[in-house]
Every structure is written in structure tokens, then in C-alpha cells.
Amino acid sequence: MGSSRVTIEDVRPILTQPGGSRLVVVKVLTSEPGLYGVGCATFTQRVFAVEAAIERHLKPFLVGRDVDRIEEIWQMSMVHGYWRNGPVLNNAVSGVDQALWDIKGKRAGMPVYQLFGGKSREAAAVYVHANGRSKEEVADSAEQLHEKGFRHIRVQMGGYGGAAPEMHTPEGALPGNYFDPRSYGRAMLGMIEHVRERMGDEVELLHDVHERLHPIDAVQFAKDVEQYRLFFLEDLLAPEDNEWFETIRDQCATPLAMGELFNNPHEWRRLVSDRLVDFIRMHVSQIGGLTPARKAATFSDVFGVRTAWHGPGDTSPVGHAANLHLDVWAPNFGIQEWYQPSELDYEMFPGLPEVRDGYLYPNELPGLGIDIDEALAAEHPCEEIVEQWTQTRRPDGSAARP
Ligand code: MG
Numbered sequence: 438m439g440s441s442r443v444t445i446e447d448v449r450p451i452l453t454q455p456g457g458s459r460l461v462v463v464k465v466l467t468s469e470p471g472l473y474g475v476g477c478a479t480f481t482q483r484v485f486a487v488e489a490a491i492e493r494h495l496k497p498f499l500v501g502r503d504v505d506r507i508e509e510i511w512q513m514s515m516v517h518g519y520w521r522n523g524p525v526l527n528n529a530v531s532g533v534d535q536a537l538w539d540i541k542g543k544r545a546g547m548p549v550y551q552l553f554g555g556k557s558r559e560a561a562a563v564y565v566h567a568n569g570r571s572k573e574e575v576a577d578s579a580e581q582l583h584e585k586g587f588r589h590i591r592v593q594m595g596g597y598g599g600a601a602p603e604m605h606t607p608e609g610a611l612p613g614n615y616f617d618p619r620s621y622g623r624a625m626l627g628m629i630e631h632v633r634e635r636m637g638d639e640v641e642l643l644h645d646v647h648e649r650l651h652p653i654d655a656v657q658f659a660k661d662v663e664q665y666r667l668f669f670l671e672d673l674l675a676p677e678d679n680e681w682f683e684t685i686r687d688q689c690a691t692p693l694a695m696g697e698l699f700n701n702p703h704e705w706r707r708l709v710s711d712r713l714v715d716f717i718r719m720h721v722s723q724i725g726g727l728t729p730a731r732k733a734a735t736f737s738d739v740f741g742v743r744t745a746w747h748g749p750g751d752t753s754p755v756g757h758a759a760n761l762h763l764d765v766w767a768p769n770f771g772i773q774e775w776y777q778p779s780e781l782d783y784e785m786f787p788g789l790p791e792v793r794d795g796y797l798y799p800n801e802l803p804g805l806g807i808d809i810d811e812a813l814a815a816e817h818p819c820e821e822i823v824e825q826w827t828q829t830r831r832p833d834g835s836a837a838r839p
Contacts, residue, residue, distance in 0.1 A: 463532025464809070480525060593644070613830035659689050673695070679708060712742065717743075723747075827839040
């Protein structure tokens with residue numbers, strides 16, 4: 438080991454759909470027999486574009502390169518297409534990047550968090566999602582999760598944007614996923630108040646606005662919700678409205694978490710350096726993998742901003758494992774979003790971490806500590822569907838950000 442040069446022999450995208458989300462995992466095979474790594478490249482709405490980017494562009498560029506040169510490979514992969522910072526290529530690069538960290542860990546005989554500098558903590562506190570059609574149902578759902586040991590619970594009612602019972606639409610309005618930003622704001626305040634009253638002050642509550650409010654209504658919402666002492670308010674604004682965070686910051690102390698749609702540091706560095714948000718929560722594969730995520734964590738640490746990496750069902754289990762290596766290492770870790778995997782997920786992805794009493798524990802295997810059962814993955818191919826939930830519309834029928 439060590440002195441012998443190991444090179445990339447093959448880069449293979451694996452597409453699978455064990456549940457609702459279509460996933461892309463990359464497998465990097467090496468010149469050393471039996472040595473390979475896996476990484477998350479999941480951009481669930483554009484899985485076939487990521488697949489093509491890996492097969493047709495990244496693989497020919499990467500075969501024969503030294504697996505140990507993660508940083509140099511990452512830098513060159515990001516500029517090799519000349520045009521950069523897009524989600525398809527970032528995810529493709531992430532799949533390779535995470536797989537190379539996995540390989541380096543296996544070569545070193547250490548979990549990846551050891552390569553980052555070792556543990557700051559034994560496990561990562563997670564938050565999970567409570568849902569319901571009414572505020573009572575949301576509180577019931579939150580109480581059930583609390584009984585299972587989760588102490589951080591995200592409360593949502595009627596899906597993102599809420600459910601407006603009497604949508605006032607014009608004649609001939611096109612089909613779509615309608616929501617009413619104004620009634621959403623009112624309903625959520627009542628729901629959060631109800632859950633807080635029923636569950637008391639000890640449980641940590643979170644809420645994801647999913648960029649559904651107009652900026653000035655978002656300012657008002659952050660002020661109104663301050664009294665319920667959220668752990669954080671998530672994605673209150675769209676990245677395109679970043680400049681409004683200054684106004685919000687000036688007016689309330691509601692903790693703010695931002696960033697699952699960010700692609701590149703130029704979108705978030707001022708939010709961090711001006712201390713306009715409290716948690717930075719990019720989708721790790723979306724920014725290009727573990728290599729840029731480590732830097733984002735360290736940059737944020739300098740400014741007192743904590744991490745809360747995006748961790749829904751459309752992060753692959755491999756991506757969740759990668760998140761956890763960042764979580765146990767980063768001194769400024771805040772919280773980890775967790776999606777409660779199915780039995781099939783655990784079967785298809787041996788080594789997928791487990792939650793016990795609200796904490797997510799890494800295993801101590803070398804590398805990322807996770808694998809993919811390719812035969813089982815092949816039994817669950819990705820559906821060729823057109824996404825419906827992202828076809829969001831405001832009451833007058835105009836297109837909205839999902
Ligand atoms: Mg979110």
C-alpha cells in the first residue's frame with residue numbers, strides 16, 4: 438500500500454429508485470483488484486443528465502488518473518468543461534469526489550472522518566419531519582417522533598406551501614401544484630403555535646418555508662414566528678432573494694438556515710461572512726462533494742455559522758453516509774436532516790448509518806463505510822417520469838419557485 442500508484446480504471450453511474458426518489462450513485466473502480474469507492478451524485482429531477490455527464494464526459498477524462506490526488510482531480514474536474522457551477526456537473530463531480538474519499542479511507546484503513554481530523558463528537562443529532570393536514574395532525578405526528586427519541590422535529594402542514602382549501606384561480610387556469618403564499622403564512626403561524634403549546638418548550642421545533650413567501654411577507658413571518666423559539670427557520674427565501682436577509686436580520690432573532698439550492702460559494706459567502714444566517718445547509722452533492730463541503734464548513738466556522746447539511750430522501754444513502762463524516766468531524770456542526778430510511782434502503786446500501794435515540798452514529802469501517810448492492814439496485818430502475826410537485830403555481834396560475 439502507500440507507495441504503489443493506484444489509478445482510476447472505470448467510473449460507473451448507478452441509477453436506482455428504491456423508494457420515491459430517483460438516485461444516482463457513482464462507483465469508481467481502481468487498478469487495485471477489489472478496491473473501489475462509492476459517491477452520491479443524486480440530482481433526482483435530472484438523473485439521466487447526470488448519468489450522461491459521468492459516462493460521456495467525466496469517465497474519459499478521469500480514467501488512468503491517480504486516485505490519491507483528490508484535490509487536484511476536483512479542481513480540474515470543475516474547470517475542465519470550461520462552463521461551470523451548474524447542478525448537473527456538480528453532482529457528477531461529487532459522485533467521483535466522494536468515491537475518491539471512500540477509496541482513500543479504505544487505503545488508509547480509516548473512516549473518512551479520521552482523514553478530516555477526527556471526531557469532534559460521537560454522533561450527530563438529527564431532525565426529522567412531522568407532517569399533517571391539520572395542526573392537530575402535525576402535533577400528533579411530532580409527538581410520535583418525540584416518543585421515538587427525536588428531540589429536533591421539523592413541522593410542516595399540507596406539504597410545502599400548505600394546502601389552501603379555497604384557491605381563487607382564474608378561469609382556464611393550467612394544471613399544477615397550486616399554493617397561496619398569503620394563506621400559507623397565516624396557517625403556519627397557527628400550526629407552530631399549536632404544536633409549541635402542546636409539546637412545551639423542551640422539544641426543538643424547525644420549519645421549512647421552502648422559499649414559498651414573497652420577500653416582504655418572509656420578513657413579517659420571521660418576526661411573527663420569533664416568539665415560538667424555533668431551532669431554525671429553513672430556506673425562508675429563494676437564493677435569488679439573498680439580499681433580503683439583511684432586512685430580516687435587522688428585525689428579529691429567529692435563527693435562519695439557508696442553502697439547499699446553492700451551487701457555488703459566491704452564492705453563500707456573504708451570507709456567512711456578514712453573519713446573516715446561522716446555519717449553512719447546502720446539498721453536499723449539489724456543491725460538488727466532500728472536498729468543497731469541508732471548505733464551506735471551515736469558512737463558516739470562522740464566522741460562528743453552523744452546518745446543517747441537506748438530508749432528505751433525495752440524497753442517496755451514500756450521500757447520507759458522507760454527510761455524517763462531515764457531521765462528526767466539523768467543530769461547528771449544528772444539526773443533520775434525516776429521512777428515516779426504509780428496510781429496502783438498508784438492504785440495498787449495506788452500512789447505511791442508524792439512528793438511536795435521536796443521534797445518528799457512524800460505523801467504524803474504513804472509507805465512507807457504505808456500499809451498494811448493484812444487483813438489488815438493478816431490480817429497482819428509475820422511472821421515466823415528468824416531475825409533478827415542482828410544477829408549482831400561485832393562485833393566479835403563474836409559475837412559482839418550488
Ligand atoms: Mg428544505
